Amino acid sequence: MPLFEQGATRRGRIRVFLRAQLPFALGVLFIAMIAAIVHPEGLSTPAMLIGFGIAAVATLAAIVVPWERYRPSWMILVAVADLLAVALVRAELFPFVPAVTMLAVFPILWLAYGFAWPGMVVAVFGAGFITSFQFAYVGAWPDTPVEWANVVTLPTLIVGVAVIVFVAARQLRRNARRLTEASAAQSAALREAKDTEAVALGILNTVNAGVAFYDNEGRLDVANKLAHAMTQMVGFELDEPPYAGDNVLAADRVSVIPYDQQIIPRALRGEIIQDHVEWLGPPDEQVAIMASSSRVYRDDGQLLGTVIVAYDVTELADAVEVREQFLRTVSHELRTPTTSITGFLDLIADELDPADEKLQRYVEIVTRKTNDLFTRVGELLQAHGGEKTLHLVDLDVEGVIRTATERTRDAAAANGMAVEVAGASPLHARADADQLVIAVTELITNAVKFGTPGSPVTVRYQESEGRVRIAVSNSGPGVSHAEQRRVFDRFYRTPSARSREIQGFGLGLTNLRAIVDAHDGHVLIDSAPGTPTTFTIDLPVGGPAATPPEEGSAELRAPR
Template identity: 35%
Template sequence: MGSIARVRADGRDRRLFVLLAQVPLLVVLGALIAILRLFEPAVLAEPAFIASVVLAVLTSAAALFTGERRPRFSWIALVPFSDILVIALAREGLHLTHGTIPALGALVIFPVLWLATELRVWSLPAVLVASGLLTGLPYVLRGTPPQDPIEWLNVVLVPTALGSVALAAGSVMRRMREDRSRADDLAVRLGDSLAEASDRELTLRSVTETVEAAIVLFGPAGDIVLCNSTARLLYGRAGADEKGHFSDPPLIFGEDRVTRIPLDGSLAASALRDDPMAGRTYWIGATGAQRAVTVTSRRVTRPDGGSLGTVVVGYDVTPLVESIEIRDVFLASVSHELKTPLTNIIGYLDLMEEGPAAAEIAVVRNNAARLMGLISDLLTGAGTTQDVHRVPEDLTAITEAAIAAVLLGAQSSGVGIRLSPGAKVVAEVDRDAIRRVLDNLLSNAVKYSAAGTHVVVAVGENGRSAVITVEDSGVGISPEHQGRVFDRFFRAPLARSQAIPGTGLGLAIVQALVEAHGGTVSVESQLGTGSVFTVLLPLRTLAVAV
């Protein structure tokens, strides 16, 4: 339908062009007839002049009936030939009585330009033939050739001049047609690109509305470019308007559900600052109706590095968080219930150790103590609050005591433990908590080391931090599992396949106690070579509780 409409529009434009091209000739011819009728009516009776008028009328009438569709070779190009013949006949009719009139000959420029634009490839030969007709027809009608060099020069120069005009006009029109063709092609490609972009946008919006996640695309200036319905719901829960603006402080809280995140520390601000957000959990909404949302973000850039904005994706993990909390509460409750009677049992066993069944009671007591340690691990691993009381302590002495406690068991397994020599290190720590950290790291190192190998422990300082490293030559940890070794209840497949005892809580407890001191614990490991666990503890700190 669009192409048909364009053809019809081109046809109407073409018909209008033909009619307008005839206007100068008709106006001049009409004015000439009026003047001759008043002053020289005899000229109107000249056969050549009469023929020019009749031919002009027929040519103009033919121009009124041009079709809308342009054929391969347009017959309408005969109209300018006819116009040149009209001019030649009119000039000859006037020449017979009044000589040559230059103004009438100047009209030939219009049909010449028409021929130059209409016939394209054949424009120059057509103009030469037409101009030759203009200058040669009088001699044909008179039956005599040019009589002097001036007349011959006129016959030759007029076609030459008009041919030059035709070449120039044809070149300009060809360039205009090429420009128009390129513009039309560009318009078509632009339309196709716009349609494709519209389809992509529709597809993108459909995808973002399909996934069960909140998706927001922030522009480089922080404006919201794309926001799906899930994100709009979360924004509304946080107190934002339809455009994502907050009139009051947003209802966005940290993991404790109480600490409000300031506006400059909110999701959008953090994302635009390139602040890593992977795995962060926020609580969004008013108290009693909060939802836990885990957020990730990524900068969107052009191939040249220019920023297109930042996409932020949030997942509602409220059911998962609530189930974890229920599990932790259950573990803590059960552990507390088990710990109280075990404490009484161990107390009574202490009183009975001197009786006749002392050996059997010692076995019972050791197993009860082991069960008490497991319950303590469950309590710590359940995520309950751990109080640490920091006072200046000799970390080197604590480490030596921890090594002495596990040395006998390590030697029975054929594993040696060595403390690297170094200066005394004093830091503000909770002695019992750090001792527990070392016990877990050392027992793990011994447990996963083969007979004949050594565990090397070092204590030192690095700036404002105390550094404790425990290095073993054991089985090592695969790269895909290193990021999970501090997760609660996680055990590597190798440990399960080799039936190495453990609950999967040891390293989680290490991390919890180290972080309670404001420190960090990390691991470097290579499968089949061994592992190095590094603990960093502040030498001085003002923080007191977890």
């Protein structure tokens, strides 16, 4: 259909009729009434009758014929019929009603506006036909320039207006096409955005974690069902300040966390939270969550918002609690009889006849194994996560290493190994001497246990950039990257330890890391299968930053 129509429908056909043909039909009716006044005898002439008849048929065809079923260009026939009707009516009425030429405006503008180039060509030829047909009808041509001017001026002006309309229509078509393309692209982008949002929400609702994203102004943008469920347990909604509730406890399951220290307020203030544990809900329905948060930025550095992720770790927390209770129970239950056995062995040793060497050797073996058992029970007691205190003093690092070396000398000698110490003295640090000795002793003991018999164990110490580094190296099977991720886990033992039947519970490195962590330090591993292994204790020279020097103590927490 022409531009007047917005769609190939019956409603569109009626819209074209109302905008294009009806004004022409009304104009013809008006001219007929004028003719009845000024030239009534002309109404019965063949030209007038045929002209009005063609106009009536064209008008009827425009409203009745289902043009939407055919090619849109076929409706140009109605406009052509209108031009023919104007030519016939004008031929008879022009000497009496010169304004009859204005009827040509309606079909010519329709052609110029609605049918592109073909319509413009038909409009120009139609204007020429209307002008020349009147001469043929009367059988005489104008004789003077004035007569010619009167004849051609109005049609020429009408064609000029048609040209302007044609140019404007082309521009409108281009703009309409661009708008249509832009609208289609926008619709496609909107559909894609909605699809992406649906996929994202589907993923968020599938993962076993509560996820919430707040924009850069702190307004909730998106959150999955699990995140809403977690906050509803506490008694607040994710999209309503203050984003905190009453039933929130710290990891100890006792301390109440203030509103401003709960996860969402902290995250929205810009804090980066890593693996923070809280207990949510009333006492009889508490669940444990582990939450993390981070800020999200565009490539240009502009802040987009904050994402918060929380996992339900209730089962894990309960399992850890059961394990801790089991360790405490087993440790205490074993410690009591072990202490009694040790005491009675001392009594038996006092009563033995010195001359009975065989029996004394048996008692020594039992005593040694009992001491080993006592040591293992002590490791279990350390493993259940009880709290200790660090007694911070200014100490000589070399003295700590010498003490640890003496404690491991017999074990090293049994494997044909020597412990070599190298470092620049004096080197002082603020630390707990006893705990640091335990940590270094554990590293040397491990180096002896897992090192190649007959090879040396090297202990090096130095200060660098305000840090004390104690490195223990040996030659042995090495530690793979997969093993390095687990060596500090409680009860973990490497395949090498199991295959070589090396005794231990797998708690030594766990205790080592707890000691180093309490000093605000790190344990570094440099190893690979088949290469020498180096464990390095890295501590601040001034001691833990969180503990003022005048207090002289810090809390030691074993990792859970």
